């Protein structure tokens with residue numbers, strides 16, 4: 001336990017910062033967060049929470065559009081249900097912003113309840129044991145610290161050749177100001193963020209083109225999963241331009257032109273740029289305090305979140321370790337446990353479960369097929385399409401699969417991928433198996449509800465028990 005003489009100053013109030021603040025404050029330390037934007041950070045105000053709230057609407061639209069197959073039609077409407085529904089994007093985005101603001105207020109209340117002081121302003125280090133805050137209301141405040149946590153996050157990467165204007169050429173932070181449904185959206189970038197927005201806008205009934213510089217969408221994800229997603233998106237009408245590099249984005253009145261390096265021009269009403277993130281680490285006084293950053297500007301940390309300066313920790317997107325809210329939060333908690341002298345388990349990225357919130361969703365945990373194929377780990381793999389699952393049939397779900405990876409010999413589950421509706425929820429039993437080093441037989445032996453999608457996870461685990469490799473890719 002700490003006491004109030006242990007002063008912890010946290011720069012940045014996103015999940016990396018606020019989760020750390022709870023740990024330190026509950027242990028008795030005197031904790032101050034310096035933050036520019038409001039508790040919750042980008043995760044709550046511009047990134048995760050807003051995008052997943054938008055996606056909640058797009059999911060509902062997608063389900064309604066497919067309702068005819070399940071025997072549902074709309075009163076006084078001839079034809080497919082999909083042609084009877086419209087989205088009111090103004091209302092959707094107003095809801096998104098309200099929900100984000102409410103969530104930020106919730107976090108602020110919880111921090112205050114724990115006795116955490118929140119200073120609104122921009123923080124920078126003045127040596128390893130002092131933070132100077134330029135206060136939002138004017139003036140500065142100097143905060144001496146026994147430990148400092150840098151959790152300043154990251155911001156959308158912007159190129160001079162495609163400058164956002166906040167109206168029609170937009171970063172992911174600016175899309176919630178749109179009030180009318182766009183005629184045609186070009187999303188540039190087919191990583192997780194680009195794929196999520198492209199999928200969401202498509203489900204909202206918008207004409208979407210996705211510009212992808214690689215052979216396929218989601219180059220960082222499981223190749224089988226990415227192939228399913230690309231197939232579904234194109235089948236549903238998305239124009240996916242593979243191996244296409246954006247050269248520039250310009251606007252003339254209401255027309256936005258996305259020019260590709262091969263000379264092709266794609267016109268649209270709105271362009272969403274998803275070109276990756278840059279860490280918010282400039283002008284923080286890091287070098288002077290002895291905190292090393294890498295060539296990309298990310299703070300160098302070890303697995304207990306220590307930087308190269310004694311007493312200075314870093315967590316979250318500013319470290320570039322794995323840009324997820326859950327990882328930021330874990331890094332922040334670990335940093336504080338380390339500082340307070342609590343038992344601490346170093347960050348283990350092989351236990352992180354993550355999800356791409358496209359339709360279908362793609363959830364992953366542990367070792368990947370790519371690592372297996374590259375010979376980094378020996379593992380047996382089973383891939384079970386969801387199309388054979390009874391619940392999936394009842395719900396009209398045809399796309400998706402469960403993939404499990406286990407060690408040969410021991411049968412310990414080391415990884416998994418779920419593609420399908422609510423894959424983000426379905427991955428949990430696999431994450432438990434990976435986290436607790438359970439065997440495929442143990443995973444298979446647990447009762448699942450009949451009928452249920454999770455039945456496919458147990459079935460995939462059962463197939464790993466078989467010695468016949470041919471049994472491992474059956475519907």
Ligand SMILES: Cc1cc2nc3c(=O)[nH]c(=O)nc-3n(C[C@H](O)[C@H](O)[C@H](O)COP(=O)(O)OP(=O)(O)OC[C@H]3O[C@@H](n4cnc5c(N)ncnc54)[C@H](O)[C@@H]3O)c2cc1C
Pocket residue numbers: 011012013014015016017034035036037038040041042043044046047048049051052121122123124151152153154172193280284315316317318322323324325326327328357
């Ligand atoms: C569109 C999108 C969707 C995403 N969806 C998900 C998801 O579904 N699940 C998931 O796990 N992850 C998701 N992520 C990733 C997630 O948002 C980040 O990993 C997470 O926000 C990182 O948290 P953080 O605490 O490092 O930083 P942030 O959340 O970025 O918070 C940092 C805060 O520090 C402030 N700050 C910066 N500099 C200073 C300074 N000098 N002084 C004071 N304050 C400062 C910033 O303004 C910000 O408020 C998504 C990302 C994007 C872009």
